[in-house]
Amino acid sequence: MLGGSAVHFSLAASFFTEARVVGPVGDDFGDDELAVLEGRGVVTDDIERIEGGRTFFWQGHYEYDMNVAHTDDTQLNVFAEFDPKLSQGAREAEMLMLGNIQPDLQRRVRSECAGAEFAALDSMNLWIENERDSLVAAIAETDCVLLNDAEVRMLTGEPNLARAARALMAMGPKVVVAKRGEYGAALFTEEDFFAIPGFLLENVRDPTGAGDSFAGGFMGYLDSRRAAGDSPLGGEVLRQAMAHGTVLASFNVEDFGTSRVSALTMDEIENRLAAFKQMAAF
Amino acid sequence: MLGGSAVHFSLAASFFTEARVVGPVGDDFGDDELAVLEGRGVVTDDIERIEGGRTFFWQGHYEYDMNVAHTDDTQLNVFAEFDPKLSQGAREAEMLMLGNIQPDLQRRVRSECAGAEFAALDSMNLWIENERDSLVAAIAETDCVLLNDAEVRMLTGEPNLARAARALMAMGPKVVVAKRGEYGAALFTEEDFFAIPGFLLENVRDPTGAGDSFAGGFMGYLDSRRAAGDSPLGGEVLRQAMAHGTVLASFNVEDFGTSRVSALTMDEIENRLAAFKQMAAF
Numbered sequence: 001m002l003g004g005s006a007v008h009f010s011l012a013a014s015f016f017t018e019a020r021v022v023g024p025v026g027d028d029f030g031d032d033e034l035a036v037l038e039g040r041g042v043v044t045d046d047i048e049r050i051e052g053g054r055t056f057f058w059q060g061h062y063e064y065d066m067n068v069a070h071t072d073d074t075q076l077n078v079f080a081e082f083d084p085k086l087s088q089g090a091r092e093a094e095m096l097m098l099g100n101i102q103p104d105l106q107r108r109v110r111s112e113c114a115g116a117e118f119a120a121l122d123s124m125n126l127w128i129e130n131e132r133d134s135l136v137a138a139i140a141e142t143d144c145v146l147l148n149d150a151e152v153r154m155l156t157g158e159p160n161l162a163r164a165a166r167a168l169m170a171m172g173p174k175v176v177v178a179k180r181g182e183y184g185a186a187l188f189t190e191e192d193f194f195a196i197p198g199f200l201l202e203n204v205r206d207p208t209g210a211g212d213s214f215a216g217g218f219m220g221y222l223d224s225r226r227a228a229g230d231s232p233l234g235g236e237v238l239r240q241a242m243a244h245g246t247v248l249a250s251f252n253v254e255d256f257g258t259s260r261v262s263a264l265t266m267d268e269i270e271n272r273l274a275a276f277k278q279m280a281a282f
Numbered sequence: 283m284l285g286g287s288a289v290h291f292s293l294a295a296s297f298f299t300e301a302r303v304v305g306p307v308g309d310d311f312g313d314d315e316l317a318v319l320e321g322r323g324v325v326t327d328d329i330e331r332i333e334g335g336r337t338f339f340w341q342g343h344y345e346y347d348m349n350v351a352h353t354d355d356t357q358l359n360v361f362a363e364f365d366p367k368l369s370q371g372a373r374e375a376e377m378l379m380l381g382n383i384q385p386d387l388q389r390r391v392r393s394e395c396a397g398a399e400f401a402a403l404d405s406m407n408l409w410i411e412n413e414r415d416s417l418v419a420a421i422a423e424t425d426c427v428l429l430n431d432a433e434v435r436m437l438t439g440e441p442n443l444a445r446a447a448r449a450l451m452a453m454g455p456k457v458v459v460a461k462r463g464e465y466g467a468a469l470f471t472e473e474d475f476f477a478i479p480g481f482l483l484e485n486v487r488d489p490t491g492a493g494d495s496f497a498g499g500f501m502g503y504l505d506s507r508r509a510a511g512d513s514p515l516g517g518e519v520l521r522q523a524m525a526h527g528t529v530l531a532s533f534n535v536e537d538f539g540t541s542r543v544s545a546l547t548m549d550e551i552e553n554r555l556a557a558f559k560q561m562a563a564f
Binding site: 065066150161162166180184186193194196198202203240243277 | 445
């Protein structure tokens with residue numbers, strides 16, 4: 001079914017800002033898939049269709065404890081030869097999310113979007129282990145890193161999350177967001193630290209993409225505040241962005257693939273945000 | 283070194299109420315160990331010294347990710363033949379914490395403290411797997427269960443924590459607290475659910491006993507509110523108890539054994555509580 005980091009991210013961000021996706025797809029990515037994105041107003045001009053190609057494919061399963069995911073099959077397909085080509089509109093982005101991909105590609109896209117006021121980056125264990133120097137160089141050119149907490153530890157070689165986040169900030173970014181699965185997320189800046197729990201849900205069907213929906217809600221909300229004149233580096237703005245990311249992730253997991261988020265309304269988001277604030281207040 | 287559930291629990295609780303410990307020790311438990319408890323005002327009348335016996339002993343180690351603990355050695359020693367004998371003072375307890383032990387012993391102590399207004403229970407995988415019926419009977423006689431989240435899932439056979447907590451409440455208790463290690467804790471009652479993150483610390487030396495210090499801070503604070511006339515089942519009271527438990531656990535892990543908590547001051551607790559509220563506010 002339809003999924004993937006860019007899809008989950010852009011759908012979540014679309015509730016707060018205009019989102020634009022850059023990436024390749026194959027012949028198997030048809031009108032139905034495009035319609036999911038366009039139905040939420042996501043700009044798809046930079047989706048490149050590779051003739052005769054097949055779209056990136058991932059298959060996995062979760063343990064009884066759904067915090068533990070296992071990959072069964074990864075087919076890079078059109079991603080194997082991906083050469084990002086940005087339209088003028090994409091180059092003029094004010095906020096930039098560099099999805100999890102080979103870090104030299106992230107750097108190239110970053111340099112093509114030199115005017116972006118705020119750039120964030122995701123990555124994974126594969127690049128931390130095999131392309132560490134490139135990844136560290138990419139991180140140095142961003143304002144914010146969003147990683148799983150285990151990845152923050154692995155990248156810095158520091159088992160303590162707070163110290164690991166500080167080591168990561170020393171590489172350049174002013175903001176570190178450590179995603180913690182169902183347990184929530186933590187945010188670190190030079191002068192602040194913040195932890196937020198996950199939303200407690202009775203109905204969890206599929207955690208796939210939750211981290212990307214979190215990032216999309218986080219970045220989309222940040223962009224809405226930036227557009228309203230606030231600095232995306234402000235402590236209160238970042239905390240509200242963390243809450244919005246958590247809420248979008250909580251919807252993501254309620255159904256398979258993009259079903260829940262693509263059919264979501266702003267009313268539902270606002271109601272859950274209010275319930276979440278009540279759930280976490282003390 | 284000195285440790286164990288009752289020790290960590292009673293030291294943490296001692297900041298908010300008069301705590302009393304019931305349990306056996308051996309000849310190796312000397313004046314220095316007693317002094318740690320008595321130095322915090324813990325009533326030690328019900329500590330039973332077994333002539334020629336040795337105190338319960340546990341040794342373990344933690345992985346790089348300190349959320350993962352491994353037991354290297356457990357020696358039951360005087361616990362193997364433990365037969366709880368409660369003094370009149372212990373029988374008159376208004377709040378009761380049934381530490382992790384064979385559930386039929388928990389039931390007997392519960393029945394001897396029939397006047398306790400609020401009884402809580404801890405347990406572990408050993409009893410869930412081998413003494414499930416006794417454990418369920420013990421749970422039915424308590425107001426509150428404090429378990430690790432994995433234990434809540436295991437006991438109920440329900441992988442979703444919120445649904446597992448509801449299944450656990452159906453066994454009798456009105457309050458379920460699921461401890462989540464460094465990630466914090468979640469609380470469930472019939473009409474409320476609440477999640478709280480852990481306190482983000484740069485200095486974590488030894489997580490041993492953190493869950494017991496959490497429970498001690500939680501129960502001790504609840505008792506102080508009960509003594510002031512509040513119901514220990516009140517939503518706001520329980521939330522503040524969760525915050526106090528988290529703060530005590532955060533001190534516990536800053537040093538080995540009981541070093542940090544036994545030397546703690548109320549000023550430090552209040553300062554950290556304020557910092558914690560700031561850390562988690564959004």
